[in-house]
Amino acid sequence: MKIKSIKGTHDLGPDECKNWRQVENILHNFFEIHGYNEIRTPIIEKSDLFNRVIGDQTDIVNKEMYSWIDHSGDSLALRPELTAPTVRSFIQNSMDKLRKVNKLYYIGPAFRRERPQKGRQRQFHQFGVEAIGSENPEQDAEIIAMSYNVYNMLGVENLSLILNSVGSKQTKAKYSKILKQYLTKYINDLSRVSRERFEKNPLRILDTKIDKEIEIIREAPSILECLDENEKNHFKKVQRYLNKLNIPFKVDKNLVRGLDYYTLTTFEVRTSNLGSQDALCGGGRYNNLVENLGGNSMPAFGFAAGMERLLMALNLDSQENEIKTSVFIISVGEEAILNALKICDSLRNQLGIKVLMDFSRASFKSQMRQANKLNSEYVIILGEEEIERNVGVIKTMSSGEQFEAPLDTIHKHFDVEFNEDK
Ligand code: HAM
Numbered sequence: 001m002k003i004k005s006i007k008g009t010h011d012l013g014p015d016e017c018k019n020w021r022q023v024e025n026i027l028h029n030f031f032e033i034h035g036y037n038e039i040r041t042p043i044i045e046k047s048d049l050f051n052r053v054i055g056d057q058t059d060i061v062n063k064e065m066y067s068w069i070d071h072s073g074d075s076l077a078l079r080p081e082l083t084a085p086t087v088r089s090f091i092q093n094s095m096d097k098l099r100k101v102n103k104l105y106y107i108g109p110a111f112r113r114e115r116p117q118k119g120r121q122r123q124f125h126q127f128g129v130e131a132i133g134s135e136n137p138e139q140d141a142e143i144i145a146m147s148y149n150v151y152n153m154l155g156v157e158n159l160s161l162i163l164n165s166v167g168s169k170q171t172k173a174k175y176s177k178i179l180k181q182y183l184t185k186y187i188n189d190l191s192r193v194s195r196e197r198f199e200k201n202p203l204r205i206l207d208t209k210i211d212k213e214i215e216i217i218r219e220a221p222s223i224l225e226c227l228d229e230n231e232k233n234h235f236k237k238v239q240r241y242l243n244k245l246n247i248p249f250k251v252d253k254n255l256v257r258g259l260d261y262y263t264l265t266t267f268e269v270r271t272s273n274l275g276s277q278d279a280l281c282g283g284g285r286y287n288n289l290v291e292n293l294g295g296n297s298m299p300a301f302g303f304a305a306g307m308e309r310l311l312m313a314l315n316l317d318s319q320e321n322e323i324k325t326s327v328f329i330i331s332v333g334e335e336a337i338l339n340a341l342k343i344c345d346s347l348r349n350q351l352g353i354k355v356l357m358d359f360s361r362a363s364f365k366s367q368m369r370q371a372n373k374l375n376s377e378y379v380i381i382l383g384e385e386e387i388e389r390n391v392g393v394i395k396t397m398s399s400g401e402q403f404e405a406p407l408d409t410i411h412k413h414f415d416v417e418f419n420e421d422k
Contacts, residue, residue, distance in 0.1 A: 008114070008122025010308075015318035019311060022321045023154070024107060027127050030150055031105040034142075036129050039104045041085040043111075047075040053084035053289060055260030057201040064112040078111035081259070083286070083302055084293075086130045091295035101133035107307070119277030119309050128283070128304030132290060135299035137234050140265045140285060141241035147269050147281050147303045148247050156280070156313045158272040161247060164255035165235040165264050166203070167227045169288060172263075175226040176202045186216045206254040222253040231264060238265055261286040265301070273313055280313065281305030326353040327414065328371035329380045332364050336382035339392070339407055343380065346411050351418050371397070378417075380410060 005011060012020060028038070047067040054061050060080050067077035079085055086104055089095075095102050107127040114120050129146065131139055148161050166172055179202050183190070190198065190205070194213060197204045206217055227235065242249055249267075257266050266284035274280075283303025290298040327347060331340035340357045347355045356374065358367045364383065371379045381393040381402075392410050395402035405413055 006122070008116035008120075010121060010123075016311075018318045018321040019314075019316040020307070022316065023307070023311065023314070026154065027107060027150070030146075030153070031129060034103075034129075034146055036103040036105040036131075039086055039089060039106050040108065041079075041082065041089050041106070043079055043109060044076050045079055045085055045088065047077040049084050049088055049293070050077055050080060052292060053087070053261055054081070055201070057197075058204070058258055058260055060112060060258060064114055066111050066113060080112045081110055082106050082108060082126055082128060082304060083130060083259075083261070083289075086302075087132070087289055087293055087295070087300070090130075090132055091290065091293055096133065096296060096298065099133075101131060101139070103129065103131045105129040117277065119274055119306070119312060121308060125307035126304045127307060128281070128302060130300060130302035132298055132300040134301070135287065137237035137265075138241060139301050140234075140238045141245065143283065143301050143303055144238070144242060144249075144265075144267050145245045145247050147267070147283065147305065150305075151269060151271070151280060151310070151313075154310070154314060156271055156273070156310070159280075160270050160272075161249040162252045162255050162268045162270065163239070163242075163249045164223070164252055164266050165227060165231060165238075166223055166256060166262055166266055166284075167231045168263050171223070171226050171228065171231060172203065175221075175223045178221050178226065179203065179205070182220050183216070189213075189216065201260070203256045204258070206256045207258060217254055220254070223256075224251075224253050234264055257282055257284065261289045261292075263287045267303070269305075271313055274309060277309065279306075280309055323354045325356055325371075325374040325376045326418070327355040327378045327380060328367075328374060328376035329355065329357040329382065330364060330367040330371065331357060331382045332367075333384040333387065335387045336384065337361075339382055339387065340380075343392075343407075343410055347414055350411070351414060353414070353418055378414075 050061055050065060056062065065077050065080050067075055070076045086106060090102060108125060109123055110126050111123050113122055116122060129143060131143060151159055180198065183198060187195065189212060191210055194205045194208060208214060255266055255268060262284040264285040268282040269280045270278040271280055272278060281303050285301045287299040290300060329340040329343055331337045344355045344357055347353055358370060376397055379395045379397060381395065386392055390407055391404045392407055393402050393404055394413060
């Protein structure tokens, strides 16, 4: 029986890899010009990192995390997100000693055992940023604007930015009580999952996707009413800065997000082009996380985005990302192949151009077809007869012009051709 890939995981074929690389390059540049530096952390971590950071009553940790007991007896996990590992690394490497505000970005795989569907995989990839050290609203505004602008710049349409503030830990606790009071009268109308959340983590009910529950929470008291003066002020300033940056947003009092670490601002960018999995990215402030993981008390703000969802929204043409074939070498016979290998080697390594030859010992005609199909700029013909005379034929494909050149001068011809082009 053939072995197939695991449900919810995908191969990226050569065409997709070209598109991914193009987008990754743009992202690296985008983050660098904003002053963010790349970090790469391991894919496996201690499970405890995520239990403590994301919250053991969240779906991500409770139901979706791939974790197992290692031979050493430690519980390990495949990372379901990259914020916790980034903060773990920040603390472990004492990055707070480097500068007051540390700005980091990442691109890499994450794993969640969710029910696979369009836009939702079990292995997916996230890119995102984490800025650790600033409690100020300009930091919120910078990152929210970045998350919106990156999609705009790449040409994703029908974007919407949803904004909320969940306040401090104390505010969340105060609001949880008020929300529970409100929901008590609807308890029999709630699903089993929401009734469980009612006991353990009532805020998560605001995230429901069930129509009947959406109706109920529409009328629920607003967390924004529970914010204290400082928290209200912070939220007002974030909105003021976003307005100044011309970033359109909508406040939604029910945006709580599926991870427990948020304090104050939360946000998501969505697009109506993606169907039900419409969240392109999400993030917010998390002022308690660094301390909770044993670091010094430090405010932080970040966002993460799904690569697959971005690529789906972009629908790129891989052909445009193909390096064009400069030269195709047609070789017939043992000696010709030997010389073709040598010419490939020198043109590629000394001129850095894309040079291809045939490896299936196909007929002359078939090799010419390959050269045409690849839209090669030039073809070098090394037939048995040419090799006997120690020459090759160089043909310009666009004009059909061709001439013979001694084998050991072929390299020079392209040296002139491609260096002049530069
Ligand atoms: P999150 O909302 O859980 O936040 O994930 C961020 C993004 O990752 C989502 O908006 C979505 O595009 C993508 N994503 C999540 N799960 C899947 C999946 N199963 N398949 C495909 N794409 C998926 C976080 O992970 C937080 N760490 C964000 C953050 C960073 N907050 C502060 N800093």
